[in-house]
Amino acid sequence: MNRTSPQTIARILVVCLLCVAAGAAAQVTLAEYEEILREIPVTNREMALAALARGMAYDDFPAEPLMLLLNGVNTRLAPPEEKEALVLVLLQALHDDLPIQGLVSKGLEGLARGIPLPVIRTDLHGRRILLLETRAMLASQGIVAQRGNEMISSQTAIPPLRLRQMLIEVSEPIADFLAGGGDPTEDYLVLYMDVANRLTSLRGIKLPAEDVILVLERMTSQDLAAIAQSSIR
Numbered sequence: 001m002n003r004t005s006p007q008t009i010a011r012i013l014v015v016c017l018l019c020v021a022a023g024a025a026a027q028v029t030l031a032e033y034e035e036i037l038r039e040i041p042v043t044n045r046e047m048a049l050a051a052l053a054r055g056m057a058y059d060d061f062p063a064e065p066l067m068l069l070l071n072g073v074n075t076r077l078a079p080p081e082e083k084e085a086l087v088l089v090l091l092q093a094l095h096d097d098l099p100i101q102g103l104v105s106k107g108l109e110g111l112a113r114g115i116p117l118p119v120i121r122t123d124l125h126g127r128r129i130l131l132l133e134t135r136a137m138l139a140s141q142g143i144v145a146q147r148g149n150e151m152i153s154s155q156t157a158i159p160p161l162r163l164r165q166m167l168i169e170v171s172e173p174i175a176d177f178l179a180g181g182g183d184p185t186e187d188y189l190v191l192y193m194d195v196a197n198r199l200t201s202l203r204g205i206k207l208p209a210e211d212v213i214l215v216l217e218r219m220t221s222q223d224l225a226a227i228a229q230s231s232i233r
Contacts, residue, residue, distance in 0.1 A: 055094035184228035
């Protein structure tokens with residue numbers, strides 16, 4: 001008889017939780033976030049609320065899943081400093097204008113599997129670095145249109161809102177590659193194919209075809225290897 005692995009069970013549980021969250025009628029308010037941050041507790045709540053308000057301005061902000069994660073962290077039997085350290089990774093990602101759907105999903109999966117908070121925190125921190133470095137790489141290739149620190153639309157670059165999804169789809173295969181024991185200094189061609197296959201499979205479905213073409217034309221295996229190495233230094 002086939003047995004379902006703990007990892008698969010955890011992923012199924014997370015999917016169920018996210019489906020419930022997606023069907024919730026009410027949007028989480030900043031006041032509700034403030035309450036849970038006080039309970040955790042997060043020391044600098046002013047900074048935390050500013051980061052949350054920044055993230056809530058985006059249509060892709062995972063309001064209910066994030067609240068599920070914060071509640072899960074709050075109820076976990078662990079030292080307060082471990083709880084705060086994990087939450088601060090999420091808040092820093094919001095402050096950096098990064099999409100956090102993947103971070104929240106991985107956080108929920110870690111809680112469901114009973115992984116210690118410091119281990120979850122380390123994983124989420126690495127994924128945040130991957131998002132940051134992916135954005136920097138795309139900018140260096142002219143794929144991100146910027147005026148100073150502000151991202152703008154351009155005919156030769158991916159518009160800011162679409163860029164957020166591209167960051168997820170490029171960085172997540174890199175994270176999976178590293179989690180599977182891949183070595184970016186030796187297996188960089190494998191890494192490139194992992195990312196290229198992911199983008200190609202989503203072309204015209206989750207990602208506009210022109211965005212996929214643009215990234216694949218300019219992104220190199222060396223670019224991806226450098227991104228991967230940045231998260232493990």
